[in-house]
Every structure is written in C-alpha cells, then in structure tokens.
Amino acid sequence: MAVARIPLHWDIFCSVVDNYGDVGVAWRLARQLASEHGVAVRLFVDALAALSRLAPQVDAGSDEQRVQKVDVLSWDGPQKDAPRAAVAALGDVVIEAFGCGLPPNYLAAMEGHAMQPVWINLEYLSAEDWIESCHGLASRHSRRSLTRHFFFPGFTAHAGGLLRERHLFARRDAFRARPEEQAALWHMLGVDPPPAEALKVSLFCYPDAPLQTLLDAWANGSDAIFCAVPEAVADAAIDAWLATATAASGRSFRGGALTVARVPFVSQEDYDRLLWACDLNFVRGEDSFVRAQWAATPLIWHCYPQTDAAHVAKLGAFIARYDVGLAQGASTAYAAFSRRWNGDAAGVLSWSALTRVLPDLQTHAQGWARALAEQKDLASNLVRFAADRV
Ligand code: TRH
Numbered sequence: 001m002a003v004a005r006i007p008l009h010w011d012i013f014c015s016v017v018d019n020y021g022d023v024g025v026a027w028r029l030a031r032q033l034a035s036e037h038g039v040a041v042r043l044f045v046d047a048l049a050a051l052s053r054l055a056p057q058v059d060a061g062s063d064e065q066r067v068q069k070v071d072v073l074s075w076d077g078p079q080k081d082a083p084r085a086a087v088a089a090l091g092d093v094v095i096e097a098f099g100c101g102l103p104p105n106y107l108a109a110m111e112g113h114a115m116q117p118v119w120i121n122l123e124y125l126s127a128e129d130w131i132e133s134c135h136g137l138a139s140r141h142s143r144r145s146l147t148r149h150f151f152f153p154g155f156t157a158h159a160g161g162l163l164r165e166r167h168l169f170a171r172r173d174a175f176r177a178r179p180e181e182q183a184a185l186w187h188m189l190g191v192d193p194p195p196a197e198a199l200k201v202s203l204f205c206y207p208d209a210p211l212q213t214l215l216d217a218w219a220n221g222s223d224a225i226f227c228a229v230p231e232a233v234a235d236a237a238i239d240a241w242l243a244t245a246t247a248a249s250g251r252s253f254r255g256g257a258l259t260v261a262r263v264p265f266v267s268q269e270d271y272d273r274l275l276w277a278c279d280l281n282f283v284r285g286e287d288s289f290v291r292a293q294w295a296a297t298p299l300i301w302h303c304y305p306q307t308d309a310a311h312v313a314k315l316g317a318f319i320a321r322y323d324v325g326l327a328q329g330a331s332t333a334y335a336a337f338s339r340r341w342n343g344d345a346a347g348v349l350s351w352s353a354l355t356r357v358l359p360d361l362q363t364h365a366q367g368w369a370r371a372l373a374e375q376k377d378l379a380s381n382l383v384r385f386a387a388d389r390v
Contacts, residue, residue: 004387007118009040011091015077015100016047021304023051024287026097027070028163028268029122032379034069036166039383042091044075044082054268081105093118093386096148111144118389119146120382125153125162125286127317132158136385151385153378155321160385162290164377169369172276172295185273189263190251194226198259199358200278201227203234204288205302209341210349211237217351219256228261228274238262280358282341296369298361303342312344326364330357 010033014026023045030043045051052058057067063074063083075082078101087109094110094117096102102110110117123131131152138147153160175181186193194200205211211234218225219241229238238260245255252261266274271288275281275295283292284302292299301318303311319338323331337354339347376384 004384005390006037006039006383007092007386007390009042009089009091010093010095010386011042011044011086011117012095012097013044013075013078013100013102014046014097016045016050017098019285019304020050020054021285021287022098022100023047024054024268025122025163026095027051027055028287029095029379029382030070031068032163032165032377033383037379037383040071041069042071042073042086044073044086046075046077048072048074053265054271056267075103078102079104091117092390093120095382096121098122098124107141107144107146111146115390116146118386119148120151120386121148122382123150123152125290126314127155127321128314129317132156135159149385149389151382155318155372157375161376161378161381162293162372163287163379164290164294164373168294169373172272175273175276181273182277185270185277188270189228189261189266189274191228191261191263192249192252194259195224198224198226199280199355201225201280201282202274202278203227203229203282205234205282205284205341206305207234207236208305208343209234209237209282209302210343212240213349214351215241215258215260217349219258221257221351221355223355224257224259226259226261228263228278230263230265230271232265279362293365293369293372296366298358298365300338300341305343312339312342315339315342315344322368325367327357327360330360330364333357334361 012026012030014023016023026043030041033039034041048058048060052060055067058072059065065072073086080103082103082105087105090109090113099121131154134150135152135158137150140147151160153162183193242253242260245253245260248254248259251263252259272291275292278297280298281292281295282300283289285304289301303315305311315338319335323334333353336348337350340349
C-alpha cells in the first residue's frame, strides 16, 4: 500500500477579526505542526500586536521573524497582495483560518502552479451535528480554477478533532503534582498563593456576562472564593465590584468571602497553567474553551455572542454532548447556570445549585477529557487530510 507523503511546507493565513481566538488557534496550530510534525510553517498574521499578547516573544513591529520554529510574517489582509517573497514559494498546504480570505496574488500563484497546494479553510469549532456532514467537503472557487476544502474542528470522530499537543496531559499532571510550581505561578501573576481552603476560579468572559450577580453571590456566601481575572476582562463589572472591596495584597482585593485578583494577560503556556491551578474555569470563545476541557476540571463556557442568538444553539449542542453520563441533578444545575450565563432567560444563575454539584462535575470533567483524548488531535487529522490530497 502506498504511504501518503506528508506535505512539508505549510502556509497559514490568519486575519484578526476581534479578540484573540482566531490568532490563538492559528498560533497553536502553527507551533504544533512545526514541533510535532516537523513541517515548515509560515504563519501570516495581519495584527501582530494581538499575537504578541499570547506569545510575548513575537515582536509586533517586525514583518518577518522566526519564533518557536514558526516563521511569522505580517500581511495586510485578503484585499491586498502578499509580499512578493511569500508568493515566490507557495506552501504545499495553505490553511485559510476561519474563512479569512487569501491575498489576490497568492490565489493567482496557486492557480498558475502545476502542483496546486491543498487549500483548506479551517472553520470555527462547533458541537452541532451538521458540521459532520460538511467536514472535508470540497468546493470549487467561483472564478478561479481552484478547490477549497472545509475542515471542521469538533468533538466526534466524524469531525476534525481538537487542538491537543502530544504531551499536554503529562505537563498538566506534573504541574499539579508540584505545589512549588503552582506557588511560582501565583507569584509570577503578582498575587500570593490562594489559601488551601479557597475555591480557586479563573474568569475569562465577554463583557455582557451577568457577572455582578455572581460576584455578589460569591462575596455573600460562606465559602472562600479566590477569583483570578486577567486584565481587560469584564472591566466594568469588576471595577464596580472592586470599588466596594478592600485592597488585600499585591493585585488582590477582598469583599466578604470573595477575593478578586486582577492578574496580567499571560502567554498561552502560562494561561494553561492558570487553568490547571484552578478548581473551576470560566472560559469563552473557542481556544480557552478547549483548553479548559483539557484541564479536566469543571468549566463554564461563555460562547461568542451572535446577534441572532446562534450562540445559544451552539451552547445547547455542546451541553447535549457534555452532559452525557452526568447525574440528573448535576446536569440540570450545570445547564441552567450555563444558559443564564449566556443570556438565555430559560436558565438560572444559581451559584448555590452549581456549587453543590461541583464534585460531580469534577469527576465528569476528568472522564470527558480522557474520552476526548482518545480521538486524534486536530493537527494530526489535518496532516493526514492534506497528505491524502497532495
Ligand atoms: O478571545 P476570544 O474571545 O476569541 C474569540 C473566539 O475565538 C470566537 O470564536 C471568535 O469568533 C472571536 O474570537 C473572533 O476567546 P478564545 O477563543 O478563548 O481566545 C483567547 C486566546 O487568548 C486563547 O488562545 C487563550 C489566550 N489567552 C492567553 O494566552 N492568555 C491569557 O491571559 C488569556 C486570558 C487568554
């Protein structure tokens, strides 16, 4: 049987729409392809300042640089031509992240090439069933003699998988086994390590989350809560709450049973560690949502808000998969809390109901991560998908 050849040169184009998810996924994928699959990766990003927040080694002022085995290049988006050097050597595989479009001269070069690159549109993650029937489909370009393939990340074996590095679980478990590393993380974040009895929470959400209700419930409760909030997250609600709190130590503020720590926005690696250090993670969008699942602890997802409430359907599809095997009480409390957090009036933001089922959710999160990790990861699936088409 012929062995498929792994394509050696990959170009990834990413346009930053808003936030950090697009570039976060593209950067993670680029690094994994380069380090685990040994391929040469050029990552084109039109807003290097966004990338340099999650990857501080990236110089936002440099048009071309090599960071963690990835060639990072700046481009001006799909309306303008790419630098001539980029077009002179095309990738064997071209990933268009989230339908961002490709530069006109790059498209023309692809069309004119005897061995056309495999062109893949990497789509947004969804737990909805319909993605399975669209995953892998090919579509002819309307004007050019080119074919694009649609690749959907997902939670089942019939989709493209999730980004997961080879030794991720081993690194996570080693970190959790070493209290001194956890203490070092808190110090690096500018706060004292939380007391052992406190429930450690990280909070990454969109500004419209009903945070005030939650902060009040935490502050007025009887159990100690330590909540780490990266800077620029939920500023209005956090600032309003901080005005009622007293300064504790470093970046920490206390009010009732709640301590809020305003921590810096850190690199992707350190953000993983923050998720691993916490007992409950509030995450959002796409990439932090996946990372919290790999942390194998309970998570509350704030889905990227869409005007037609499509995010509520997306949330429902995720919960329908996630809660299989959860005890009835835990499933009800989890769904109600998650729905309300995402603006669905059918939900209820009951912290007391959620906190009662946290032990169940903890066990469940471990089983969920283990089962998901039995599937192939997204980068490996992409490599195979491309190899079958070169
Ligand atoms: O930033 P986001 O809201 O991104 C969103 C989603 O991807 C959404 O689907 C998309 O449509 C929209 O962008 C345009 O959330 P997300 O996906 O979790 O991305 C955040 C990235 O930031 C992720 O890679 C983790 C990283 N991060 C850090 O590296 N350090 C930090 O301190 C924090 C809080 C996040």
